[in-house]
Amino acid sequence: MTVSKLRLPRPRSAHIVAGLFLLLLIALVASGCIGDTDTPQNTLAPEGEVARHQRNLFMLAMWPALVVMVLVEGAIVVTLLRFRRRKNDAIPKQTHGNTLLEIGWTIVPTLIIVAFVGVPMLPVLFDLGRDPKADAFPIEVTGQRFQWSFKYPNIKDVRTGEPLESPPVVPGHAAELHIPAGKEIALTLTSVDVNHSFGVPRLAGTQDAINGEQHRFWIKADHPGSFAGQCRELCGTGHAGMLITVIAQSQEDFDAWAKEAAAGVKTVPESGGPVAVAATGSGG
Amino acid sequence: MATEWPQTRKTGLADALRGAREMADQHYGIWSWIATVDHKRIGIMYGVTAFIFFLTGGVEALLLRTQLVVPNAGVLDADQYNRILTMHGTTMVFLVIMPLSAAFFNLMTPLMIGARDVAFPRLNAFSYWVFLAGGIFLNVSFFTKNVFSGELGAPDCGWTCYSTLSSKAFSPGHGVDFWALGVQILGIASLASGFNFIVTILNMRAPGMTLFRMPLFVWMTLVTSFLLIFAMPVIAVALFELIFDRLFNANFFNPDKGGNPLLWQHMFWLFGHPEVYILILPAMGIVSEILPTFSRKPLFGYPFVVFSGIAIGFMSWGVWVHHMYTTGLGTVANSAFGISTILIGVPTGVKVLNWMATMWGGSLNLKAPMMFAVGFVAMFTIGGLSGVTHSVVPSDYQQQDTYYVVAHFHYVLFGGAIFALFAGFYYWLPKFTGKLLNDGLGQVHFWLMLIGFNLTFFPMHISGLLGMPRRISTYSEGQGWDIWNLLSTIGAFTIATSILIFIVNFIYSLRRGEAAGYDPWDGRTLEWTIPSPPPHYNFENIPVVHARDPFWHEKYTEDEQGRPIPVVAGAANGHEGEGHDEHGGHGIHMPSPSYFPLIAALGFPIMATGLIYDYALVAVGAAVLFVGIYGWALEPATEAEEA
Numbered sequence: 001m002t003v004s005k006l007r008l009p010r011p012r013s014a015h016i017v018a019g020l021f022l023l024l025l026i027a028l029v030a031s032g033c034i035g036d037t038d039t040p041q042n043t044l045a046p047e048g049e050v051a052r053h054q055r056n057l058f059m060l061a062m063w064p065a066l067v068v069m070v071l072v073e074g075a076i077v078v079t080l081l082r083f084r085r086r087k088n089d090a091i092p093k094q095t096h097g098n099t100l101l102e103i104g105w106t107i108v109p110t111l112i113i114v115a116f117v118g119v120p121m122l123p124v125l126f127d128l129g130r131d132p133k134a135d136a137f138p139i140e141v142t143g144q145r146f147q148w149s150f151k152y153p154n155i156k157d158v159r160t161g162e163p164l165e166s167p168p169v170v171p172g173h174a175a176e177l178h179i180p181a182g183k184e185i186a187l188t189l190t191s192v193d194v195n196h197s198f199g200v201p202r203l204a205g206t207q208d209a210i211n212g213e214q215h216r217f218w219i220k221a222d223h224p225g226s227f228a229g230q231c232r233e234l235c236g237t238g239h240a241g242m243l244i245t246v247i248a249q250s251q252e253d254f255d256a257w258a259k260e261a262a263a264g265v266k267t268v269p270e271s272g273g274p275v276a277v278a279a280t281g282s283g284g
Numbered sequence: 285m286a287t288e289w290p291q292t293r294k295t296g297l298a299d300a301l302r303g304a305r306e307m308a309d310q311h312y313g314i315w316s317w318i319a320t321v322d323h324k325r326i327g328i329m330y331g332v333t334a335f336i337f338f339l340t341g342g343v344e345a346l347l348l349r350t351q352l353v354v355p356n357a358g359v360l361d362a363d364q365y366n367r368i369l370t371m372h373g374t375t376m377v378f379l380v381i382m383p384l385s386a387a388f389f390n391l392m393t394p395l396m397i398g399a400r401d402v403a404f405p406r407l408n409a410f411s412y413w414v415f416l417a418g419g420i421f422l423n424v425s426f427f428t429k430n431v432f433s434g435e436l437g438a439p440d441c442g443w444t445c446y447s448t449l450s451s452k453a454f455s456p457g458h459g460v461d462f463w464a465l466g467v468q469i470l471g472i473a474s475l476a477s478g479f480n481f482i483v484t485i486l487n488m489r490a491p492g493m494t495l496f497r498m499p500l501f502v503w504m505t506l507v508t509s510f511l512l513i514f515a516m517p518v519i520a521v522a523l524f525e526l527i528f529d530r531l532f533n534a535n536f537f538n539p540d541k542g543g544n545p546l547l548w549q550h551m552f553w554l555f556g557h558p559e560v561y562i563l564i565l566p567a568m569g570i571v572s573e574i575l576p577t578f579s580r581k582p583l584f585g586y587p588f589v590v591f592s593g594i595a596i597g598f599m600s601w602g603v604w605v606h607h608m609y610t611t612g613l614g615t616v617a618n619s620a621f622g623i624s625t626i627l628i629g630v631p632t633g634v635k636v637l638n639w640m641a642t643m644w645g646g647s648l649n650l651k652a653p654m655m656f657a658v659g660f661v662a663m664f665t666i667g668g669l670s671g672v673t674h675s676v677v678p679s680d681y682q683q684q685d686t687y688y689v690v691a692h693f694h695y696v697l698f699g700g701a702i703f704a705l706f707a708g709f710y711y712w713l714p715k716f717t718g719k720l721l722n723d724g725l726g727q728v729h730f731w732l733m734l735i736g737f738n739l740t741f742f743p744m745h746i747s748g749l750l751g752m753p754r755r756i757s758t759y760s761e762g763q764g765w766d767i768w769n770l771l772s773t774i775g776a777f778t779i780a781t782s783i784l785i786f787i788v789n790f791i792y793s794l795r796r797g798e799a800a801g802y803d804p805w806d807g808r809t810l811e812w813t814i815p816s817p818p819p820h821y822n823f824e825n826i827p828v829v830h831a832r833d834p835f836w837h838e839k840y841t842e843d844e845q846g847r848p849i850p851v852v853a854g855a856a857n858g859h860e861g862e863g864h865d866e867h868g869g870h871g872i873h874m875p876s877p878s879y880f881p882l883i884a885a886l887g888f889p890i891m892a893t894g895l896i897y898d899y900a901l902v903a904v905g906a907a908v909l910f911v912g913i914y915g916w917a918l919e920p921a922t923e924a925e926e927a
Contacts, residue, residue: 039764041751043682051682058679065669072636072665076658079643080650083579089647091840091848097585097641105637106588110630117676118626122619124678129615145454189612194449195545197610197685201751205681208611210546211448212539215612232685232753234442235449237362240756 040228041201047227048203049220053124061117132186132218137179140188143196143209143231146238148175155258164262174228174243178257181224181248189215194236200229200246208233221248304879319877321405322820324716326412327390333416334383340423341375342780344368349740349776352769355761365757366440367459371426373443374463377563378470379419381697384705385566386411386474389481389505392712395811395818396499398490398827403483405875406916411477413885418469421889425462439463442755444552445526447537447545452530458896461530465892468523471516472888478512481505490810492829496590499809500583503590504569507597508562514601515558522551531895546611553604561600563697564664565593567704568635571657574711575639577805578654579646582833585638592631599628609677610684618677625675632668636661652726653805656707659734663699667692670745685755688748694741706733706786713790714804718816719797725789729782736778743768743775808833821872878919884912 038045046052132138140151147169155164169175179185189198191209199206204219221227231242249257304315317325347368351359360368390408394401402408428437439459441450450460485506489498498506526548528534535541537548576583583589605613605621639661648654670692674680683689706729714720747768752759759765803812810827811818813835831837840848887909894901 039750039762041763043686043749043751054679054682057676058673058682061673061676061679065673069666069669072640073662075640076643076662079640080648080658083643083646083648085647085649091850092579092581092646093846094582094848095584095645096582097588097638099585101641102585102588102634102638106630106634109633110627113626113629113672114623117672118623121622121676121678125619125622126615128678128681129618194454195446199685199751199753201682205678206610206684207681210611212544213546213612217612230753230756233446234366234755236440236454237366237757239366240362240753240758 041199041230043201043205046202047222047225049222050128050204050218051202053128054205057121057124060120064112064116128217130218132216133184136184136186136218138186138188139177139179141177141190141198141209143189143191143193143198143235143242145193145236146231146242148177148196148198148231148242148244150175150177152258155262157264158262159264164258172241174230174245177244177246178254178261179219179221179246179248180251180254181221183251184218184220186216186218189217195233196235196242197232198229198244199232200227200244202227203229203246206232221246224248224250224253316877318882319879321401321409321875321877321881323390323394323402323405323408324818324820324822326408327387327392328716329412330383330387330390330415333412333419334380334387337375337379337383337419339783341372341380342783344372344375346776346780348372349773351757352759353773354770355759355763355766357758360757361434362757363440364434364436366442366755367426367436367438369755370439370442370445370459370463371423374422374439374467376697377443377559378467379422381563381701381705382470382474383415383419385508385563385701386415386477388501388566388570388705388708388712389477389509391716392811393481393484393502393505394488395715395814395822396502396809397485397488397493398810398823398829399484399488400822400826400872401875402480403488404480406878406881407476407480409878410881410885411473411480413882414469414473414476414888417885417889418466418473421469421892422462422466425459425466428458428462437462444556445548446552447526447529447548448539450526450530450548451538461527461896462892464523464526464530465895468520468527469888469892471520471523474512475516478509478516481509482513485509490823490827490829493834496587497829497832497834500572500586500589500593501566501569504565504572504593507593508565511558511562511565511597511600515555515562518551519555519559522548522555525551527895546608549608549611550604553607554601556607557604558597558600560696561596563701565596567660567664567701568593570704570708570711571639571660572635573809574653574657574707575642575661576833577711577807578649578651578657579643580649580806581642581646582808582836583638584641584644586832589635589638592634595631596628599624599631603628606674606677606680609680622675622677626672629668629672629675636665636668649805651710651805652721652723652730653707653711655727655730656703656710659730660700660703660707663695663703663734663737667695667699670695683748685753686748687744687752687754690754691741691744691748694744698741699737703733703737706730709786711805712811714797714800715811715816715818717794717797718800719793720800720804721793722789722797725785725792729785729789732782732785733779736775736780736782739775739778740772741775743771747772803835806839808836810834813838821874824872876920878916880912880916880919882912884909884916887912 043051044055044058046055138153140153142149142151149168150166152164156162157164166175166177187198189207189209190213191211193211195211196209197206198209200219203221204217207215207217209215225248227246227248229244229246231239235242304319307313307315317329320326347360348365351357351365390402425438426436429435431437437457437459439445439455439462441455441460441463445460445463448454485498485502525534525536529536529538529543535543537543537545539545572583572589602624603621605617606625609618609621643658670688674683674689674692710721710726747765750764750768752763752765759769800816802815804816805812810829813827814823827834839851841851843849887905887907890905890908891902892905894903894905
């Protein structure tokens, strides 16, 4: 092989490498944008403790994954250009493998992935999965086709003497869950019919509501605000319209709301949730 | 030839049947296909049928994507959307990727191990007919309501068909009955082929073909077959329970009567995760054949690739809860399955590195089969990496049931399995059609599909991270999802265009294609030592195998410095050309054709229809099945010698 032939792939490879860096840059910018956009259900823009832990863990896994992706795809392209068949190519050396190399690339990634993903994940997993604290504010969440309802055991409805329950949802609107901001909320999730899943991404990842199961977990909003969510588990024709708005208020505002709601005063629904979706169809 | 047609007119039914069977025996006419037990013909039928289902599932995908192109679109209502969604998933898994893999098992395994057919040729035919029956049965469900007024009768519970949505109370109508019974029927086909290929591979290898000389594709067929025979019974039990719940008011999954909906999820995914590897291991096998051939190098680290395949087979039984992290199983279960999910990424990563090392230093022939195989490695890697992000349990609570998951499994199943299956088409179809597929059109197909695929599914990562739940029939504006959905829909139609180009290429090449000859790709394995298309007995003389990549070693030797050089013409010690001229296959006894596998297979859809509509039909179906099996048992395996 002549020198010129050997050199032929080099400028091309350089282009490819440059292209890959461009790709990486685009990926960086794109993912930066995802974190910054103000879309209501952005999983990477947390406004609650649980969601923040989840975002941080995701980043911990996503960045190495992106780097590996760029490296592997880059290596594939470089290999294709560098070793594509040319006229008068000799038959290549018949390499059958390299045991040391292969043991290496079995063990090293195992250690890396366990150390960098598995180990950091466990404490968070156990923290998010722990029982809610004793002083957490309890709320019972029930999924049913095709709306969510909420029951506040600590607030007594003065009209009935029973715990306060959310009013039926106006069709096409989101069910409203009121919580005090900055306080741990203990949710008990269940369903009266099919499986649903309670996802409010800015506060916490989704959890399933299953008929016959009482699923307990906790969430916490950083500050007052309203946070959109919706059912994540296919539950029938109204699945896409089974919306949630979590309204987090300062303790005083929340207490005021609770007092009025318990007295039966109609509160004007806040318009923070997603616009209604016309998703109810015919049939069962 | 036409003058030799047997005289079947004016005679009784028995004579007619015998005449038809003789026709089948002589390999012409439609009856020769219906009664065939030839693994190559069965493989072709599997491939054609599954490809038609691929088009069906593809049209369903286009309908779904059209509905999602803009917020609040009115193309499909929620009911239609859910039904088409269910059929898209079920079709692509059970009627496309599994049977396309089965097509390659059938076509290639006997050829690659130097056998004349599979161990149980009639059972093989039975597998195909049961698969066809199950596939048609599933799709008939569309027509159980008035389709022409826009009401679809298909199942509406998603391909996972979770309880209690699948119960009679929440999915009235017969859609879910068709789904459960249809998948049950398909399971019978899978079980039969699983056993068949295990026995074939273990018992029918040519002399000298030790397990560690087997081509990688055969290894992956073996591992997949074991997964099939262990995984299908799990789903079979779950389906029986669902059928009992729906038809006989049993309460396996009914929480109001002490049943447990979560039980379904456990059984479904205990089947479902091995199933994922049932879908992907054959693809890995195909790619592990193509990369060495087109790199002119042996597979790098053959034992590592084999053992990582086996490791994946075992580990696939220990990760099912990662589909159920958010069901509230507790932190201990979630952490254990999170770790096992991290670990199953390792053998997969090992394979990717081995494939890349195979190409490194090779002489890469970038024809269409190679492009698709490389496309597989490139796209599957992305799917694998997003899979690793799923193993991070707490973070997965955010991605669960969003489009991020949809992106992930399409990178694995489309970017992975479908790319590899197309690689297999371009690589191996010439062996059976005798004609090479046009490479130019193949390249256009590849690039268009690669671009369309990434345009469809990469944006789904982003719409998923922006919180878009999967399986919603529509969405509102202002969520930041619009642009990503628009891109996905454009991508889906781009893929559809690329598939049309493939169809054009296939038809064009069948008529005008370049003749393939014995060995168009400078192949390394036994299938390239015989003519294209192969005679029905495959090998005139059963080859004797002396090494891994046996055909390569017949064609190439090494000079004094250890560099590979072609064997001097005439000096070959092996089998090339050997025996192809001598006796033309006379005296080779092949199994005779049989109608009984088809008759037996017909019994299942009749029984299933009976379970739904009228129990009397169950008896009819059982009788048909009995007749089929009885005739099958009593008929001689090979026709008696001519008297």
